Amino acid sequence: QQQVKQSPQSLIVQKGGISIINCAYENTAFDYFPWYQQFPGKGPALLIAIRPDVSEKKEGRFTISFNKSAKQFSLHIMDSQPGDSATYFCAAEVWQLTFGSGTQLTVLP
Amino acid sequence: DADVTQTPRNRITKTGKRIMLECSQTKGHDRMYWYRQDPGLGLRLIYYSFDVKDINKGEISDGYSVSRQAQAKFSLSLESAIPNQTALYFCATSDWRDTQYFGPGTRLTVL
Numbered sequence: 612q613q614q615v616k617q618s619p620q621s622l623i624v625q626k627g628g629i630s631i632i633n634c635a636y637e638n639t640a641f642d643y644f645p646w647y648q649q650f651p652g653k654g655p656a657l658l659i660a661i662r663p664d665v666s667e668k669k670e671g672r673f674t675i676s677f678n679k680s681a682k683q684f685s686l687h688i689m690d691s692q693p694g695d696s697a698t699y700f701c702a703a704e705v706w707q708l709t710f711g712s713g714t715q716l717t718v719l720p
Numbered sequence: 721d722a723d724v725t726q727t728p729r730n731r732i733t734k735t736g737k738r739i740m741l742e743c744s745q746t747k748g749h750d751r752m753y754w755y756r757q758d759p760g761l762g763l764r765l766i767y768y769s770f771d772v773k774d775i776n777k778g779e780i781s782d783g784y785s786v787s788r789q790a791q792a793k794f795s796l797s798l799e800s801a802i803p804n805q806t807a808l809y810f811c812a813t814s815d816w817r818d819t820q821y822f823g824p825g826t827r828l829t830v831l
Contacts, residue, residue, distance in 0.1 A: 620760070645819070654724070654810050654822030655763070700762055707753075707778065708820065710762040 614638050615703050617711025624718050630688040632714045634701035637682065641703035646675065646686050647710075649698045658699070659686070691718045723747045724823035726811050732829045733801050741796045741826050743811030752794040753820065754778075754786060757808040766809075769794055801830040 617634045624630045636644075645660035661668045661675040661684065668675045674687040688695055696718050701711040724745045733739050743752065750771045755763040765778030767786040775786060783805060787795045798805055806829050812820040 617762070652824070654812075654824050656822065657819045660819075707765055707768060708763075710764070712760055712762040 614709045615701060615711045617701050617714060619714060620712070621715045622717070624691045624716065626691065626693060626718055626720050628691050628718075630686075630691045630695070630716055630718070632686045632699055632701070632716070633683065634685065634703075634711050635681075635683045636703045638703070638705065638709075639682070640705045641709075643704040644675070644677065644684050645702050645704070645708070646673075647700045647702060649700065649713075651697075655700060688716075691716075693718045693720050724811060724813055724821055726809075726823040726826050728826060729824065730827045732831065734831050735802055737801050737830075739798050739801055739828070741809055741811075741828070743794045743796070743823060745792050745794075745811075745813045745821075745823075747813055747815070747821060748791075749813040749815045749821075750791065751814045751816070752788065753812040753814070754784075754794065754796045755810045755812065755822075756780060757810060757825075763810065766796065798828075798830075801828075803830045806830045 615636050646658045647655035648658040649655040659670050659673050663679050672689045677684045699714045702708045727742045753768045754766040757763050764780050766784050768776050769788045785797045809826045811823040814820045
């Protein structure tokens, strides 16, 4: 049973545009929601994370929006750049991380 | 991340063979994890260890075993490899319930 559902599976955005990736979860015990970024041939690396006591967290061009009542959270990448092209995974944790299925983002120059 | 190393980086083996994937970390973390990555399925947890004496099964432990030889070393074994274990395998470490740091991965092909 997939506890964290991620969409879209792939996303193509023009340089300077906004990339939006969405995740939904089922387990209300989750209390930590990170996003990981993975480049080809590399392991995932933490990009940004949020806890459910806040509705938004921003770090540079990356923002997490969190809706506890809807059990949804999303990653927004402002002013998307070709260097942002990567696979993005949302995740949720109570004692261990449960990952979404991933979104392959391509930012066109 | 050079702080977490995995060997080998690539491995091709045949059905029925026993293989071991090794992970070492220099971050001084107590917690270590093994994940499997398949296209369209994200990363799935195989086993995790919160300290040297603690081993726990993850979501997909069947067909796998692990050994925590020291705080810095965590090995994953496939006792009798089968083709559907062909995947990308990642080791990760963390300190308490914090950021997980992933190794570069091992690409395993079972023929």
